[in-house]
Amino acid sequence: MGIKGWLWVGAIIVVLLAALVWRIGVRSQNPRKLTNGEAPDVDTQWQSLSFTSGGSKLEGWLLQPAPGTAAASPGSLIPLVVVAHGWGSNRTRVLRYARPLYKAGFAVFMYDSRSHGDSESIKAPSAFMFRDDVMAAVETARQLPGIDPDKIAVLGHSLGGFGALLALDKGMEVCAVITDSMPVRFETMMRAELKRKKIPAFPLAYLIPPIWLIRARISQAQFRAANIPAILSKRAGNAESGRVPVLMIHSNGDDFISAEDLRQLKEQLPEGTIDMLFVSTKGHSASEQEPAFWERVIPFLQASLNLPAKKVAYGTKPQAVRENI
Structure with a gap:
């Protein structure tokens, strides 16, 4: 085979490899879609809610405060x-x-982001989709009958927390944001997703992000x-200074998104910018099992939200490290 023939073979191999990388990128950008049961397992009143984000229909549940809480009193506007x-x-x-939220007198609005649960799917989900979906959810909540539009907060787990912070920068108006087990860097979430799908990180962690963006x-x-x-x-801080209070929580036992991301973030922020809490539960989705979580949240x-403080017992003494930075 002559030089021209080998060049053709090389070109074909390059094209095939590029197609393979593109296919892997597409696969990694399609989250698993877990359906929900017909009803949430809760001991309070609830209702199904639909709303739209980016032209797609999203499904959610609105949970009412537990009976007997001050917020559940007739005529009272409810924090959410x-x-x-x-x-x-x-x-x-x-x-x-x-449960701890509605027992403390908060309404709770939870929803499936696009391409998740029972909500409609889109071609290319991203962190920016999570941003836009949480903004749409907040605006939907603000218009609900009986909800206090000036007393709304967001609690986001993992990429849901990342999307909530992106939403702050886009002007989402809330009284507070809490993140749990959130990746701070795109690289962290990319490597975690490749690991979950059993796809080698090198060199794909460098090749796939451009595919996602495109x-x-x-x-x-x-x-x-x-x-x-x-x-x-730019956005987080004391409400009196026109900023939004932010509490970031991570478990030292998280084996999916390392708490090291949050530790490194501490070194990059001026003192007093955010509240921070480390807990000791095992796994990526278990921070709330430690009493210290709710004792802080x-x-x-x-x-x-400028609400009356109410002492609630959450169990044993916490084994956690709280920091304010």
Whole structure:
């Protein structure tokens, strides 16, 4: 075979490899879609809700405060927490947050992001989709009868928390944001997803991100602007200064998204920018099982939403490290 023939063979191999990488990129950008049961397993009143984001229909549940709480009194406007799940999850899987919230007097609005649960799917899900979906959920909640439009907070797990912080930078108006087990960097979430799908990180962790951006029509400028330390430096802080209180929680036992991301974030932010809590539960979706989680979350919400403090017993003494940075 002559030189020209070998060049053709080389070109074909390059094209085939590029097609394979593209296919892997597409596969990695399609989250698993877990359906929900017909009804949430809760001991309070609830209703199904539908709303739209980006032209797609999203499904959710609205849970009312537990009977006997001050917020459940007739005529009272109710504070609300929007709960945003992470990549490959759904609203059923974040029901684990619901009971302490509605027992403390909050309404809880949880929903399936696009391409998740029972919501409609799109071609190329991304962190920016999570951003837009949580913004749509907040605006939907703000218009619900009986809900106090000036007392809304967001609790986001994993990529749901990442999307919530991106939403702050786009002007989402809430009283507080809480993140749990959130990746701080795009590289962290990419490597975690490749690991979950048993796809080798090298060299794909460098080749796949551009595919995601192209398919989701995200520009390099938008990608660079999605910088969590910069967003927090600009948007997070004390409400009296016109900023949004942010509490970031991570478990030292998280084997999917390492708590090291949050530790490194601490070094990049001015003191007092955010509240931070490390707990000791095992896994990526178990932080709320530690009493210290709720001993911090409920008072943080009450203070941020300017609500009367109410002491609630959450169990044993916490084994956690709380930091304010």
